[in-house]
Amino acid sequence: MKNKKRGKFLGDVWFQQNVENRMRKTLREMQARGKMRNATIEGLRGTPWYKEEFQKHAKLFKEERKKQTEERAAHARSASLNALAENEALAERDKAWAAKHENDTDEQLLDYLRQCAAELGHTPMRREVLGSTYITERFGNWSVALTVAGLYLPKKKRPKQTALDAYTKKRQKAESLK
Structure with missing residues (x-):
């Protein structure tokens, strides 16, 4: 001192x-x-x-x-x-949730995010959502998932346009394979 x-x-x-x-x-x-x-x-x-x-x-x-x-x-x-x-316990619960919901469509996952937001009363942070790791992998990153779900994000937390474009391309590719 x-x-x-x-x-x-x-x-x-x-x-x-x-x-x-x-x-x-x-x-x-x-x-x-x-x-x-x-x-x-x-x-x-x-x-x-x-x-x-x-x-x-x-x-x-x-x-x-x-x-x-x-x-x-x-x-x-x-x-x-x-x-x-x-x-570690949360990671195990996350893995179990991911295994249970791996066949869900993107829209079902987005509905789940909207439901979590409604229950919490605000846009959820990753640590507040069970299965957030799986959702992040599926959409590219957490901000993209929240944006596509139509949830509010502060300006500094919004995803870059390149991340949104990458998700859009990924989704179009998946739809063309069907």
């Missing part, structure tokens, strides 16, 4: 402030017992008591920060594993 004006490293100041806050608590407890009345941390700086307490509290503070860091890392690993498991 740098102070941009002075170019100083402020990590040491932050550390000292946190350790001194812990020391203030100890000092208040001592004052409650009748010791070190009217003393302040600022006034005690440089004394043997301050140096001893600072070392003790600095060690405790570092241990506490290390423990917090380890807990955050463990939580992140756990969340990552959960997300991975969810993604």
